[in-house]
Amino acid sequence: MIAEKTGLSKADSRLVMSFMWVTFISLLIGGLMGLLQTLVRTGNFNLPFGIGYYQILTVHGVILGLVLTTFFIIGFQFALMAKTVGMTNKQRKWAWASFWVMLIGTIASAIMILLGKASVLYTFYAPLKAHPIFYFGLTFVVVGSWIACFVNFHQLYQWKKKHQGEHSPLLAFMVVINMLMWFICTLGVAATVLIQFIPWSLGLVGEINILVSRTLFWYFGHPLVYFWLLPAYMAWYAILPKIIGGKIFSDSLARLAFILFLIFSIPVGFHHQLLEPGIDPMWKYIQVVLTFAVIIPSLLTAFSMFATFEITGRQKGYTGLFGWFRHLPWKDVRFFAPFMGMVAFIPAGAGGIINASNQMNQVVHNTIWVTGHFHLTLATTVILTFFGITYWLVPVLTGRKIDKKINTLGMTQTIVWLVGMFFMSGSMHLAGLLGAPRRSAFSDYQGSAQAAEWIGYQYGQAIGGSILFIGILIMLYNFFYMTFKAPKGVEEFPIAEAPDGSEPTPLVLENWKLWIGITVVLIAFAYTIPFVDIIQNSPPGSPPFEWPIGNG
Amino acid sequence: MPSTNLKHQVEQEHSSSEPNLKGTLISVSVVGGFLVLSWLAVFGLFLAR
Amino acid sequence: MHLHKYEKIWMASGVGTLLVFLIVLGIGAFYQGTQPPSCMVTLDPQNVQAHEAFKEENLGLQQLGEKEYTLNVLASAFNYNLGKDEDGNNVKTIRIPAGSKVMFQATTEDVIHGFQLAGTNVNMMLEPGYISTLETTLDNPGTYTLICNEYCGTGHHLMTATVEVYEE
Numbered sequence: 001m002i003a004e005k006t007g008l009s010k011a012d013s014r015l016v017m018s019f020m021w022v023t024f025i026s027l028l029i030g031g032l033m034g035l036l037q038t039l040v041r042t043g044n045f046n047l048p049f050g051i052g053y054y055q056i057l058t059v060h061g062v063i064l065g066l067v068l069t070t071f072f073i074i075g076f077q078f079a080l081m082a083k084t085v086g087m088t089n090k091q092r093k094w095a096w097a098s099f100w101v102m103l104i105g106t107i108a109s110a111i112m113i114l115l116g117k118a119s120v121l122y123t124f125y126a127p128l129k130a131h132p133i134f135y136f137g138l139t140f141v142v143v144g145s146w147i148a149c150f151v152n153f154h155q156l157y158q159w160k161k162k163h164q165g166e167h168s169p170l171l172a173f174m175v176v177i178n179m180l181m182w183f184i185c186t187l188g189v190a191a192t193v194l195i196q197f198i199p200w201s202l203g204l205v206g207e208i209n210i211l212v213s214r215t216l217f218w219y220f221g222h223p224l225v226y227f228w229l230l231p232a233y234m235a236w237y238a239i240l241p242k243i244i245g246g247k248i249f250s251d252s253l254a255r256l257a258f259i260l261f262l263i264f265s266i267p268v269g270f271h272h273q274l275l276e277p278g279i280d281p282m283w284k285y286i287q288v289v290l291t292f293a294v295i296i297p298s299l300l301t302a303f304s305m306f307a308t309f310e311i312t313g314r315q316k317g318y319t320g321l322f323g324w325f326r327h328l329p330w331k332d333v334r335f336f337a338p339f340m341g342m343v344a345f346i347p348a349g350a351g352g353i354i355n356a357s358n359q360m361n362q363v364v365h366n367t368i369w370v371t372g373h374f375h376l377t378l379a380t381t382v383i384l385t386f387f388g389i390t391y392w393l394v395p396v397l398t399g400r401k402i403d404k405k406i407n408t409l410g411m412t413q414t415i416v417w418l419v420g421m422f423f424m425s426g427s428m429h430l431a432g433l434l435g436a437p438r439r440s441a442f443s444d445y446q447g448s449a450q451a452a453e454w455i456g457y458q459y460g461q462a463i464g465g466s467i468l469f470i471g472i473l474i475m476l477y478n479f480f481y482m483t484f485k486a487p488k489g490v491e492e493f494p495i496a497e498a499p500d501g502s503e504p505t506p507l508v509l510e511n512w513k514l515w516i517g518i519t520v521v522l523i524a525f526a527y528t529i530p531f532v533d534i535i536q537n538s539p540p541g542s543p544p545f546e547w548p549i550g551n552g
Numbered sequence: 553m554p555s556t557n558l559k560h561q562v563e564q565e566h567s568s569s570e571p572n573l574k575g576t577l578i579s580v581s582v583v584g585g586f587l588v589l590s591w592l593a594v595f596g597l598f599l600a601r
Numbered sequence: 602m603h604l605h606k607y608e609k610i611w612m613a614s615g616v617g618t619l620l621v622f623l624i625v626l627g628i629g630a631f632y633q634g635t636q637p638p639s640c641m642v643t644l645d646p647q648n649v650q651a652h653e654a655f656k657e658e659n660l661g662l663q664q665l666g667e668k669e670y671t672l673n674v675l676a677s678a679f680n681y682n683l684g685k686d687e688d689g690n691n692v693k694t695i696r697i698p699a700g701s702k703v704m705f706q707a708t709t710e711d712v713i714h715g716f717q718l719a720g721t722n723v724n725m726m727l728e729p730g731y732i733s734t735l736e737t738t739l740d741n742p743g744t745y746t747l748i749c750n751e752y753c754g755t756g757h758h759l760m761t762a763t764v765e766v767y768e769e
Contacts, residue, residue: 052755121752127712127729128754210713210728252602274637275724277731281639285630292619299615302583303608306576314572321575346583350590353619357591358626359635360598362724366715366750433597435719437750443758446693448746450719503603539643539730545712548678548754570605577607584611588618595625601722601741 007493012082013397015095017483019075020394022103023068023386024479030064031472033057038424038465041458043442052550053441054119061122062113065378067106070141072386073231074098074148077175079393080234081152083493084169085159091151098147105140108133119549121439123217124197126208129544131551132201135193142186142193149179167505170251171238171495177258178230181223184519185266188219200544207541211278211534218269219527226265226294228378230258232385235338236305239389241496243334246312249304251498255509257297257304263519264294267526271356275365278537283530284358290526291356298349305342333410334494337388340414341381344421348376351429366439368457369432372425380421384414387475392491394482401489402482409478416471424464431457638725638735646729649675649710654732660684662695670697672764674707676714676727679756681747694763699742701766705735715750718764726751742768 008016033056039045040053047053078095081087087095111133112118118130124138156168156176168176192213199205237254241247248254270287273279313324329335351373355364364370391410395402402410432438436454445451508514604612629635649655654673661684663671672695675682683692697703707716709727716733717724720743725733749760 054752054755054757119755125713125752128752210730214728250602256602276726277638277640277728277733278643279639280641281630281636284637284639285627288626289623292623295619296612296616299580299612303576303580303611306579307571307573307605307608310573310575311571321578324575325579346586347590350587353587353591353622354594357595357622359630359637359722360595360626361637362722363594363598363601365724366717366726433594435717435746435748437715437717437748437758439752440750440758443761445746445748445761446763448719448761448763449744450746506602537641537643540645540647542646542712542729545678545754548712548756550755573605573607577611580611584615584618591622598722601720 007083008079008396009082011089011092012079012087013399015092015099016075016079016082016393017397018099019071019078020390020397020479022106023072023075024476026063026068026071027472028476030060030068031469033060033063035465035469038458038462041440041442042462043444043455043458052116052119054121054439054549055113055116057439058113058119058121059110062109065122066138066141067110069228069378069382070102070145073178073227074102074145076231076386076389076393077152077178078148079397080171080175081155083495084172085155087151087155088158091155094147094151098144098151100144101147102141102144105137105142105144107137108140109137112137117551123221125217126197126200126210126213127542127545128549129201129546129551130549132198135197135201139190139193139198142190145186146183149183152176152179167251167507167510170248170254170498171234173255173510174230174234174238174258177262178227178234180516180519181230181262181265182227184523185220185223185227188216188269192216203544207543209535209538209541211276212531212538214273214276215269215279215527215531215534218272219266220269221272222268222291223265225374225377226261228382230261232338232341232382233257233261233301235385235389236301236342238496239494240305240335240338241308241312242494243332243392244309244312244329246308246315246496247499248496249308249311251502252505252509253300253304255505257300259509259515260297260300261294262515263522264290264297266519267522268294268356269527270530271361274358274361278534280530280533283526287526288356288358290522292353295349295353298345331407331411333407333414334388334391336411337391337414338385340418341384341388344376344380344384344418348373348381351376364432366437367432368428368436368438371438372428372432375421375425375428380417380425384417387413387417390479391482392494394479395486395489395491396493398483398486399488399490400482400486401491403487406478406481406486409474409481413471413474413478416467416474420464420467420469420471422464424461424468427457427460427464431461634736638733640732640734642732642734643730644708644732646708646710649708652708652732654706655708657684661692662697668698668701670701671704671706672697674705674716674762676707676709676716676749676760677711678714678754679749679760681749681760681762683762694765696765696767697739698769699766700738700740700769702736702738705737706732707734708732712753713751714753714760715748717748717750718745719748720745724750739764739766742766 112131118134120128120130200208268291270284271291310324318327431454644652714727745764747762
């Protein structure tokens with residue numbers, strides 16, 4: 001009975017809520033680190049107790065970029081699957097297993113970082129060497145996420161057996177696409193960690209092949225960012241239309257967009273390695289072309305979003321060119337936060353196209369511009385959408401209802417976030433164009449006049465960072481209030497439907513073997529020759545280096 | 553025979569009564585314009601240096 | 602799958618724009634010599650001195666011809682080795698006449714470093730076992746700061762040098 005009313009059973013709610021707790025604890029820890037970083041980079045704040053800048057930078061990257069994201073996404077996707085295709089008790093046991101394996105891995109790696117034994121940042125580039133437990137911890141997080149992958153696959157598989165010939169629910173289709181992409185791409189990072197990093201860091205192997213490890217990492221690194229983005233797209237395509245009182249613009253286009261992401265987000269890793277030696281420039285350019293192909297589904301999504309808003313507005317009787325826009329539910333935070341995430345995706349997408357533009361990458365590579373870019377894509381577009389989801393998901397999970405107070409606080413949080421990010425990411429973009437490096441503590445670069453120009457922007461980043469931290473505190477209060485204090489009641493689990501009478505979705509979109517086949521073929525095409533070339537022309541490998549990061 | 557005309561008629565109505573998406577076209581064009589301008593700006597910087 | 606008329610216009614112009622970007626980049630890279638730095642030469646990272654360019658006496662600015670130079674740099678945590686001047690001090694500033702064609706040739710003997718001349722297009726990664734090269738013409742006079750923009754350890758933000766491009 002409860003399941004019908006709140007849309008999620010007590011058991012499912014407890015499972016998903018555990019993922020939410022890890023998400024928001026991570027938000028506090030990782031966010032505090034970020035605040036400290038911006039203060040240190042102004043040049044007049046020193047970290048207490050001899051804590052290293054690069055240690056807290058590692059905590060910031062791992063806790064927010066890997067832990068917060070993965071836990072929220074897998075928890076949110078369990079909620080979507082339980083709601084649309086159901087979850088058996090056996091599947092829930094495996095889901096809990098994925099939670100605990102991921103949590104143990106997270107704690108293990110976090111301890112090593114806090115002990116200062118793993119200040120290698122969240123990309124852990126060799127030959128800097130962290131404590132082996134750091135690498136084991138990350139492996140556990142990935143293996144735990146694989147368990148979640150197979151639970152989701154099994155959930156859809158069982159639903160389709162009971163619904164022969166029917167289309168899978170849109171949200172279930174999207175979750176499985178995202179988890180398929182995640183599983184295929186994590187094979188790369190698992191390979192480099194298990195075959196290279198762990199034996200090398202244990203001393204079983206003397207040298208590590210640097211370019212092979214980086215290529216395997218970035219085979220995983222770009223789909224990782226789409227693993228973060230696609231859950232936000234799930235909310236935009238299939239949840240937001242319900243919140244604004246409308247229908248999905250086109251079920252088929254939504255599925256096509258997700259299929260294009262599956263196909264094009266993996267054979268593109270070289271656009272993170274454009275300025276590295278040892279990779280043939282022809283193959284770098286080929287993967288730049290494939291990277292531009294992955295922009296197409298985002299163009300599709302932009303059109304679908306505006307079309308959804310316009311059709312909904314016109315059906316409600318608003319006329320004129322932009323009547324539909326003026327009458328969107330601006331006061332509803334469940335819409336306002338994700339919409340602001342969409343707005344941020346415009347400069348974010350523009351920056352992405354610039355970063356991936358082959359030789360143009362020389363203008364911005366490894367400058368603070370890149371940091372500004374992913375603080376727009378992940379830390380605004382994705383995070384504001386995740387916050388927007390939280391305002392209905394947590395009440396659903398705790399059997400409560402969001403009230404006027406939380407909606408207002410949520411609106412405030414979104415605005416505070418935007419103002420803070422405008423200062424921080426804006427300053428990062430401008431300083432980056434002037435050449436300011438990323439991943440760097442404060443330094444006057446021995447009196448360099450250019451470096452003196454960057455300091456003003458670093459103050460701008462500190463102002464933005466402080467405002468953002470206030471935004472984090474507000475969001476934490478919202479989370480606690482919705483968990484413990486909000487009035488009891490039934491919060492709607494908003495799932496949008498396609499308009500009745502719309503064309504049936506072509507069955508080819510459900511042909512999993514076809515799309516997985518194309519994905520594998522594209523990966524083989526984009527990587528086989530250059531990867532074999534890299535291995536054949538490899539120089540002697542590198543021994544581990546611990547002293548540069550303050551160990552041993 | 554009439555049934556196919558009917559179907560044909562319905563289809564015509566459906567396609568000719570495409571939803572009015574003028575606002576959408578303008579909005580995405582603004583987005584497209586921003587993407588092109590920012591790309592050209594940084595490309596100009598690349599050529600100038 | 603029915604596509605709205607405006608959607609076709611949007612997707613066609615969007616994809617068309619992306620193709621124009623790619624063609625401009627492709628011509629620039631493959632025909633106008635602005636490939637991103639992709640040197641394929643390898644060496645032993647634990648014995649870089651075996652390679653001619655990174656012997657102690659060859660480090661720093663080498664003149665090849667009229668306004669044509671090579672700058673050999675050996676990076677290590679946390680220093681750019683630009684060789685020694687006459688009285689044996691470490692070179693920290695390189696002076697190059699404006700309009701010179703300079704081949705930047707660098708490698709690392711320990712971890713990965715960045716090699717960026719702030720304010721110019723000179724930006725590449727240095728990875729153990731590989732030589733990184735980038736050729737460019739330095740037309741704009743000014744003082745440019747060489748910085749390491751890839752994390753290489755606790756002293757990463759202290760790695761720097763100076764390149765002065767002076768008007769003749």
